[in-house]
Amino acid sequence: MSGAPIDIAWRSVFQGLPEALWLVDAQSLNVVFCNQAAADLAGRPAEAMEAMPVHALACTPEDLAFWSQDLAGLMAGIHSYSNMLRSDGQLVPVDRRVAAVASPSGMPLLVLGMVDRSEQASTQRELERLLSELRATLDSAADGMLVCDMAGRVRAFNQRLALLWNMPDTLLVERNDAAVEAHMAGQVADAGAYRARLLGIAQFPDEETTDILQLRNGTVIERRSVPQLSHGRPMGRVYSFRDLTLQHAAQKRIEQLAYSDVLTGLPNRLLLSRRVASAIEAARAPGGGFAILFIDLDRFKIINDSLGHLFGDRVLQLVAQRLQSCLRQTDMLCRLGGDEFVIYLHTGATDVAEGVARRILDEMRQPFMLDGMGFSIQCSIGIALHPQDGETLDDLIKQADTAMYRVKERGRGSYGFYQPQMNADLLSRMKLEHAMRQALDRGHMAVHYQPQIAMATGRVVGAEALLRWTDPELGAISPGVFIPLAEESGYIVTLGAWVLEQSIREAAEWMRAGSPLMVAVNVSALEFRQPDFVERLVALLQRHGLPATLLELELTETILLQDAQEMEQRLAALAELGVGLAIDDFGTGYSSLAYLKKLAIHKLKIDQSFVRGLPGDEGDRAIIHAIVHMGRALRIEVVAEGVETPAQRLALEQMECHYFQGFLCAPGLPAExxxxxxxxxxxxxxxxVPEPD
Incomplete structure (x- = not known):
């Protein structure tokens, strides 16, 4: 820098400074001196930059304008960020400072100082990249995100947060932390608990927390709070908010399905067991106790069989509503299945249990109305008390069930409390059922045949097959005892199939012996509903060589009313084969004249309950007279059952009944x-018959 108007002292000072410095002529804007740090930063020898225009270091139009315009009349220093052009073409980010000075000789100069900001710029770019990625991550997150410092001030958030919390568009943009907190507290169903929980989280800044929030609009949110650490010390918190509304609803639905009956919506046995478990624990205190009521609908099977299971299901829903109306909020009604219900009464007082049972019976006696059809349903109720009748729910249900069956045995439509003796009776019933199942294999059952007599000729025209059971130990067991047992257990299908085959085989023997008589066989509803009933019947007729015209099936009116279309097809198939069809106990069930016209019915059997009052009971005479004449009008023959006296037979003859059977002729006889x-x-x-006096 020989000849430069810079004295030695200045040069020494500038050369010793670590900052890159240039002295620039304020008039020409040419470099008059630079130190070694400046030469290193610019990538040029110091001598090469002497007399060089300072704007040679500029790299943008803005920098050129800076040197040509912005420095005019410079009185104070200028601090700015810029880029410097190195000799190799590289741009170096710099921190630039310019100040006006005068040399010792009075020459106006500009001092240009630059600090390399390459490392800071790289750090800044990395920070911006990280912030951009953070923003993208926040915005793409399925959860609402909120980042706060230790004082609770909002530092970052995403749009999902605003959507979940129903925030106005301007709320988060304004960065009004108090307004954000107030809005969120206002959205929660329990604002007080929400704020208390926030205070609790703040007391433990280094712990993670998770809780569930219920918003006023019904949204269920899981809030997770994770501490944000710097060098192991908390500097803030990251909150995530996940919408669990659908999962919560699904979980509630799963619990509902797990603990409730699908048809009626009532609690099921699982939920009842939980309730009773709590009651048993509470009952340990003095004065504790509760009652279990077991309810079974009387003859509900008739509704299912005659009107279909879909109709029966709707009836059960109505029954559930009736039963529920009889209870208090502290009680629980549950459906075990089928037509069985159990009630938990939150008291063990016998008078309260008795009062509830009576209220239920009264309510159930009121007519039901469904699809324009009126009908009545009764129920039988068994009651067991805790702790005297049992310590567990299973024990109490068992005892109440036993008491309910005793009610049914005594006539149904009532209630009864469990008594210990009932278990012995139930055990006898179980033993009887077990013996019945063994009787066929051991040859203890036989088919007897009761003659059916033509009224006009007095000759045997057929016989009704009657199942008889004689046990070596128990003796002769009445069909009125074991047939209901067989129907309840489903064993009636096995018994019925055996009786049918024995009867067909026997009738074939009569025919081969020169007496082609018709045999009448009772068929239960359950047996008749078997899908292969007609096919099995045809196979039996073919196997034993009996013409179908010599077989008559006695059906109850209930069978004709159930699943009407399917039953009509099945009856038509039997009639086409030539099998005779008779309605047993006509007039005692759900009679409908429509099926007499529609279906191929050959005979009507008058129940012995109408015959018993003959000849004196005018009501019985009127009923029988109506049945006989209706049969004649429809070309259906009529058979009277249970005829025991000549007077009864004569009365039937006078009313032009076609056939009869009963002890007057013979009881059921063994095959031989x-x-x-x-x-x-x-x-x-x-x-x-002599005329009465």
Missing amino acids: AFRALIAGGQAYVWEP
Whole structure:
């Protein structure tokens, strides 16, 4: 820098400074001196930059304008950030400072100082990249995100947060932390608990927390709070908010399905067991106790069989509503399944249990109305008390069930408390059912045949097959005892199939012996509903060589009313085969004249309850007279059951009944005895009945 108007002292000072410095002529803007730090930063020898225009270091139009315009009249220093152009073309980010000075000789100079900001700029770019990635991460997150410092001030958030919390567009932009906190507290169903929880979180700044929030609009949110650490010390918190509304609803639905009956919506046995478990624990205190009521609908099977299961399900829903109306909020009604209900009463007082049972019976006696059809349903109720009748729910249900069955045995439509003796009776019932299942294999059952007599000729025209059971230990067991047991257990299907085959085999023997008589066999509703019933029947007829015209099936009116279309097709198939169809106990069930016209019915059997009052009971005479004449009008023959006296037979003859059976002629006879009877071929003759005095 020889000849430069810079004295040695200045040069020494500038050269010793670590900052890159240039002295620039304020008039020409040419460099008059630079130190070694400046030469290193610019990538040029110091001598090469002497007399160089300072704007040679500029790299943008803004920098050129800076040197040509912005320095005019410079009185104070200028501090700015810029880029410097190195000799190799590289741009170096710099911190630039310019100040006006005068040399010792009075020459106006500009001092240009630059600090390399490459490392800071790289750090800044990395920070900006990280912030951009953070923003992208926040915005793409499925959860609402909120980042706060230790004082609770908002530092970052995403749009999902605003959507979840129903925030106005301007709220977060304004960065009004108090307004944000107030808005969120106002959205929560329990604002007080929300604020208290925030205070609790703040007391433990280095712990993670998770809780569930319920918003006023029904949204369920899981809030997770994670501390934000710097060098191991908390500097803030990151909150994530996840919408669990759908999962919460699904979980509630799962719990509802797990603990409730699908058809009625009532609690099921699982929920009842939880309630009773709590009650048992509470009952340990003095004065504790509760009652269990077991309810079974009487003859509900008739509704299912006659009107279909869909109709029956709707009836059960109505029944559930009736039963629920009889209870208090502290009680619980549950459906075990089918037509069985159990009630938990929150008291063990017998008078309260008795009062509830009576209220239920009264309510159930009120007519039901469904699809324009009126009908009545009764129920039987068994009651067991805790702790005297049992310590567990299973025990109490068992005892209440036993008491309910005793009610049914005594006539149904009432209630009864459990008594210890009932278990012995139930055990006898179970033993009887077990013996019944073994009776077929052990040869203890037989089919007897009761003659059916033509009223006009007195001759045997057929026989009804009757199942009889004689046990070596128990003796003769009435069909009225074991047939209901067989129907309840489903064993009636096995018994019915056996009776049908025995009867067909026996009738084939009569035919081969020269007495082609019709055999009438009772068929239960459950047996008749078996999908392969008709096919099995055809196979039996073919196997034993019996013409279908010599077989008559006695059906109850209930069978004809159930699943009407399917039953009509099945009955039509039987009629086409030539099998006779008779309605047993006509007039005692759900009678409908429509099926008499629609279906191929051959006979009506008058129940013995109508015959018993003959000849004196005018009501019985009127009913029988109506049945006989209706049968004649429809070309359906009529058979009277249970005829025991000549007077009864005469009354039936006078009313033009076609056939009869009963003890007047013969009881049910063993197969050998019946063969002997028909082998004689003699007609029954009765003496004239004397006129009453």
